Structure formats: C-alpha cells, structure tokens
Amino acid sequence: MKRARLIHRGEATRIALDVAEHAFERMRGLLGRSCLDAAQALWLEPCNAVHTFGMRFPIDVVFIDDRNCVLAIHRNVQRARLLFCWRARSVLEMNADAAHVCGIGIGDRLAWRALP
Template sequence: MILVNKSTGSVIADQVEVAESFARRLRGLMGRGSFPEGSALVLEPCRQVHTFFMRFPIDVIFVNGRGAVLHVMTDVPPRRISPYVRGAQKVVELPAGTLIATDLGKDHILQLIEREG
C-alpha cells in the first residue's frame, strides 16, 4: 500500500503495513532494528501509542475516519507514551523526520492506496 497526502498530492510512504489485529497492533515496531525511509505502519483502530521497547525515534500521525490529520508528533524517542487523541481512528507511525520532510500537518487529508500489480 501507499500513503498519500491528498491535500498536497505527495507520497508520504510507499511501503505501508497495516496492523488491524490486536496482536499485530500490540507488537507494532517493538524490537525492530530499523525503520527505513519510505516505510509506515498504520494501526487501526488506535487512539494512543507508546514507544517502549523501540530502538529508534518515530513520527506519529493521528487520523480520524475521514483521513483528516487530528494531531502529529515528531521525533518521538523510545520509552514515551502519546496523549490519547479523541476522535482518532488510526495512527500512522513513520520514520523520524518524515513529517518535516513532507510538510505534513494538522487538517491535511491522508489516503491509503492499494498498489497496482
């Protein structure tokens, strides 16, 4: 899947994993050695995340059911807990620096697109 910012037309990530089961959301990025540029992990449903047992900082986007960005967090280090974001349906975790590099912000609209082929 590909994650696109519909507000700007830019591709945010071209290697997107979606975690919809409880076990997959719970595991998330814990224990991974790296999180390559262009990657994203979408947690659904989700309103709050933590970075315990992670080895690298991440950027975090909280999104409502329409894909509108409600809250963003940049460069969240390991061993932190995010706020509970009311109205969020999904959380997108990205490599640290992605939000600044793509100029993504609150009220932008995100869309997941299936890869062709």
C-alpha cells in the same frame, strides 16, 4: 499485514505502508525492528494510543480521525513515551522527521491504497 501506499492530499506518495488491522499486528507495531527505512511507515487502524516502550529508534506519530484528517503530529518521539488522542481512529508511525519531510500538516487528508 497488508502492504499499501500512503495517499497524501489525494496523491500517492513514495511511502510504502504496512497496515496493521488486526489486534496482534497493532500490539506488536514497530517493536522488534532495529530501524525503519525512510520510505516506510506503519498505519495502525483502529488506534488512538501508542507507546514507545522498547523502541530502538525515534519516530513521528500522526493521529488521524475517522474522516482521514490529521488531528495531531508528534515529531521525533523518543523511547518510553505514551501518546494518545481520543478523537483519533488511526495512527501513522514514521521515521523521525518524516512527517515534516513529506509535508504532512494538521488538517491534511491521509489514506492508504492497497498494493496489488
């Protein structure tokens, strides 16, 4: 997986990303992790659907279109849920309530910048 920094409204944030671009990485997602640090998230690309079956902790799920605009935000998603957004190109998975804490809203632009 690539390591990157989340870019929100054109500015680098404190959120460190794992970028899952390969099929196996996307399928595994956050499964098997017991927690996610407050300053960590997972960017899945391409992706327009996620599930939380087998998850050990609640997450925020942010759907992003091909222009990097936020289409939908599902907050505090519990285990055993299935979410999808047909127009999405990417999905950002974060700790529960992290989207709110970071000030991410519908229509915001999100991107990532690879770390050296």
